[in-house]
Amino acid sequence: MPHVAFATSADSADLTDDDRQLAAALRERDVTIDPAVWSDESVDWVDYDAVLVRSCWDYHSRIGEFEDWVTAVAAETTLWNTPSTICWNSHKFYLRDLAGRGIETVPTTYVSGADSRSLEAILDANDWREAVVKPAVSAGTDQIWRTDRARADSHQERFESLRDHEDILVQQFVPEISDGEWSLVFADGAYTHGVLNRPEAGDFRILDHFGGRRPVESPPPDVQEAAGAVVAAATDELGEVPLYARVDGLEVDGTFTLFELDLVQPSLGFDRHPAAAGVLADAVVERLDEL
Incomplete structure (x- = not known):
């Protein structure tokens, strides 16, 4: 039976709602899941067949330490997303690389x-x-x-x-943020679902604790296609398909504009779309079978 760790931060050691959905889907597929705090030096990562970076919420404030951890874990076992993907995506100048590949990004x-x-x-x-x-x-x-x-x-x-x-x-x-920002999720390069995030009136931040709302709506086909092009461009840039990806953006003058591509530790919206957790779980199992 494969044994997989979900790398978390100390503040989310009991797993987020997202991660509980994914963990349950993997357990249904006979994969053992353990949450493990990434900065806990007592964890023996070599004991796991793979490690999924999931909710390491404090990584940005300890970026040097985090990148050293990514390198060390990858030397002992399989890490998803991969070290090259994580290190590229953890610095937002990656947007310049995607713009160079023809992706419409926020100016x-x-x-x-x-x-x-x-x-x-x-x-x-x-x-x-x-x-x-x-x-x-x-x-x-x-x-x-x-x-x-x-x-x-x-x-x-x-x-x-x-x-x-x-x-x-x-x-x-971009004032269109008041109309909402799309978050589109991909598993192994394939679109699974989307979530619309709307900020509170007068704000531009879409997170729940700033009053953001997430009405249940599906992105139109042109938005799905544009988000897929973002993942394809990142795949070309990196030379590999990310196991998981979340594309954030909105329509400006009828064109989907990328705000962010999260390949490190994105919230994946499984709390609103629980069936999509099974799609990512299937992708994880397929990759585990290839190890």
């Missing part, structure tokens, strides 16, 4: 430590009235804020403080 200026441009200058150069600032390594809404030309000067110190420590993305604020 973005990529800022590294040597870039001395002010926040106001970036807005002016792009003719943006509003923008969102975010670290290149982040999860959820940590250290993400909204700015505009009227506040850019007062936000400059905060901007410089962040830039001095890490790479930054400055992205044009």
Whole structure:
């Protein structure tokens, strides 16, 4: 019987609702599942046939340690997604790679430590009235804020403080976010389901604890096709098909625009679409059989 670990953070050691659905589906397929905290040095990862990175919510604040862990685990057993996929996707400059492959992405200026441009200058150069600032390594809404030309000067110190420590993305604020952001899930490259996330009125953050809502709606065929093109572009970039993927984006002037591709530890919406957990479980079992 295959033995698989779900790598978690200490705060989600008992598994999230998503992960419980996937764990149950795998157990129905005779796979033993153990939750294991990724940073727990007492865990012997070699005991597992495979490790799935699932809810390591604190990885972005310990990115060096996390990347070392990814490398070490992959040397002892099979890790999904793979180390090359995780390391590429954990730094949001991957959006530039996907844009280079023809994917429509939210307009973005990529800022590294040597870039001395002010926040106001970036807005002016792009003719943006509003923008969102975010670290290149982040999860959820940590250290993400909204700015505009009227506040850019007062936000400059905060901007410089962040830039001095890490790479930054400055992205044009897209007002269509108020209509909702699609999250489309893929298992082994195949579309399984989608979830619509709507922010609370007046906000741009779609997470539940900021008042976000997730009405049960299915993405239209053109959105599904565009999201599939994102996964295909990532597959070409990486030279491998991700076991799991979540594509986040919305329609802007009738065109699906990518906000984020999560190949590290995405929430997969199995709480709203439990049958889809079985699709990913089948993909896991098929890969286990190939080991």
